Amino acid sequence: MGAEVLVTDDADAFKHVADELGLRHRMCKKHVLTNTQALVQELLPLLARDTEGSLRALGISPDQAQTDLRTLLKLVEERPQQGVAQP
Numbered sequence: 001m002g003a004e005v006l007v008t009d010d011a012d013a014f015k016h017v018a019d020e021l022g023l024r025h026r027m028c029k030k031h032v033l034t035n036t037q038a039l040v041q042e043l044l045p046l047l048a049r050d051t052e053g054s055l056r057a058l059g060i061s062p063d064q065a066q067t068d069l070r071t072l073l074k075l076v077e078e079r080p081q082q083g084v085a086q087p
Contacts, residue, residue: 010035029079036076040069 005024008014009031018025047065050056055065 033076036073040073043069 003023005026006014006018006021007026007028008018010027015025044066047055047069048062050062050065055062
């Protein structure tokens with residue numbers, strides 16, 4: 001068909017198809033935003049408890065992990081045009 005770019009929702013299966021076909025893959029920004037918002041809501045309470053101790057093992061406090069996750073969400077929501085690398 002001559003396609004050069006595959007535009008999809010945020011499903012992993014489409015990423016694999018694009019790779020196999022050698023196509024660039026763009027994801028719908030709305031799907032990425034919705035999925036990120038849902039993931040953040042799911043992870044925030046889990047990070048606060050660090051039940052498995054994975055944050056502690058990495059030397060990251062639950063507060064820092066939650067702050068980092070909120071920063072990620074803000075970047076996805078705002079999509080700054082002149083974004084800079086984050087530490």
